[in-house]
Structures are given as C-alpha cells and as structure tokens.
Amino acid sequence: MIQNQVALYTKPDFNLMPREKLEFSGVSSLSNEELLALILGSGSHECSVFELARRLSEFLSTETSVPTLARLKSIRGLGKVKAAQILACLELSGRFILSDKAIPVAVPEDVLSRVAYMKYESQEHLVVISLNSANYIIRVHELTTGLVNQTPVHPREAFALAIEDRAVSVIFVHNHPSGSLEPSPEDMSITRVLCASGKILQIPVLDHIIIGKSGFTSLCRLYPEIFEQAFFK
Structure with a gap:
C-alpha cells in the first residue's frame, strides 16, 4: 500500500504545467515554448500565454542576432512590458554565460x-x-x-x-x-x-x-x- 502511494506521487504527469514540470523533471525537460511561457507569466487580452510563447519561440528561432525591443514589440500580443522582460532575460543569459563559473569540459x-x-x-x-x-x-x-x-x-x-x-x-x-x-x-x-x-x-x-x-x-x-x-x- 505504501509503495503504491509513493508511486502515485512520483510517477511523472506529462500534462503538468511548466512550473510543475520544472519542479518534477528539471528545467532541461521544458521545451522552448514552456520556458518562454514561464518567463511571460500570462498572456494578453487576445491570446493565451502558451499561444504568445509559441509566437515568440517562432520569432526567436529565425533571428540571427539579439532582437531589439522594437522588434520584439512587433510580435502580435506582446506588449512593451513583456518584451522588455524577454530582452532582459536574453541580455542576462549572455552576461552570466560569460561569467567565471567553473565548468568541467569532457566533450565539445x-x-x-x-x-x-x-x-x-x-x-x-x-x-x-x-x-x-x-x-x-x-x-x-x-x-x-x-x-x-x-x-x-x-x-x-x-x-x-x-x-x-x-x-x-x-x-x-x-x-x-x-x-x-x-x-x-x-x-x-x-x-x-x-x-x-x-x-x-x-x-x-x-x-x-x-x-x-x-x-x-x-x-x-x-x-x-x-x-x-x-x-x-
């Protein structure tokens, strides 16, 4: 009975929302759209957060450089505040990627x-x-x-x-x-x-x-x- 209860609480649910999925399986288990949905937090009056994350993911996948705030705002449903959040995340990731944190290298x-x-x-x-x-x-x-x-x-x-x-x-x-x-x-x-x-x-x-x-x-x-x-x- 106890084993069944443990299994009940540890069995992965593939319908979990991004935040719960991150907690259960780790951040690497999330898709690009799920990661963006977490950052955005909510959608707009015209679309859900997941639809907005999908549009943003499609946009970023075709960019060859870090986009400007104006280009991000051109995405339908993405306002100035959320566009600024995304731009800040992109900038911070670049800065921390170049930090002095030690990383072991075993493969390219x-x-x-x-x-x-x-x-x-x-x-x-x-x-x-x-x-x-x-x-x-x-x-x-x-x-x-x-x-x-x-x-x-x-x-x-x-x-x-x-x-x-x-x-x-x-x-x-x-x-x-x-x-x-x-x-x-x-x-x-x-x-x-x-x-x-x-x-x-x-x-x-x-x-x-x-x-x-x-x-x-x-x-x-x-x-x-x-x-x-x-x-x-």
Whole structure:
C-alpha cells in the first residue's frame, strides 16, 4: 500500500504545467515554448500565454542576432512590458554565460553554453578558452573581431592570455555568421598553426570549434590527426 502511494506521487504527469514540470523533471525537460511561457507569466487580452510563447519561440528561432525591443514589440500580443522582460532575460543569459563559473569540459558540447552568444553575431569572432589541469574552464577571452581569414590571429596573441591564466590546455572557438559549419581552408590553416604553437609551448590545443546558427563543428572530431592529443571522440 505504501509503495503504491509513493508511486502515485512520483510517477511523472506529462500534462503538468511548466512550473510543475520544472519542479518534477528539471528545467532541461521544458521545451522552448514552456520556458518562454514561464518567463511571460500570462498572456494578453487576445491570446493565451502558451499561444504568445509559441509566437515568440517562432520569432526567436529565425533571428540571427539579439532582437531589439522594437522588434520584439512587433510580435502580435506582446506588449512593451513583456518584451522588455524577454530582452532582459536574453541580455542576462549572455552576461552570466560569460561569467567565471567553473565548468568541467569532457566533450565539445560542454563548451557551447559559454559561447552560445556567438551564433547571433554578424561578424566573425575568435575566442580562446583556457582550461586547468582538471579540464575546468578558467576563462573565455575574445581574441579578434572581424573575418578570421582577413585578420588572422598571431600565435603570440592567441596564447598570451592563456599563459597569464596558467592554462594547461586551450580550446579555440569562432563563429560563421553565414551559418555554414564547414571549415574553410583558412580555418584549417590557422588550426594547424595554433596546434603547432601549442605543442611548442606545452599548452595543447584540445579543439577548434566552429559555431553557426544551426549547430557546431568540432575540428578535433573531424581531423584528430591535426591535434596533439585527440581529446574529443
């Protein structure tokens, strides 16, 4: 009887509202629309909170940069107050993603939360992520802004900040505003130079990740022979 009662209270209910679903299964179990519905809190006089969240989700999924307040207000049913709430959440997520909170890195996916903002950038950015001996992120440093193949980073600048951090290894990340995840010849060339420099400095390059609107590419997974150690499988 007791076992049945426990099962009654622990069996998941897939019809739970977002707040209850978050409490029971964790925030990662929520869809984008459910997360947005939680932030919005309520709908408008013309639609429910879930319909408004659906419209907002569709809008954000097609954006290539963080939208302005005016663009958010263009969504039918989304007023100035709720648009400001959404914009504040987007801005805060970017700021805290770049915080110094330690994150263990075991696979390329572990890096993405720290550099997710890059997929919205209209120019190419190259960053270096320094890691300690336990593969925890020490810091994320922006190295260049602009087209990487037109403003190639010099190894001296690429590793200077990692040396200051006393990094044991590094990961490089850059974005492709075009959305393409294919490495260019310039991407491959600079990766080889950086890996060779890291070997000399005894600060191995674990990966060079390309981020686009549709996902990411790990060069270490594609071309493990370039890297001193094939860290990511």
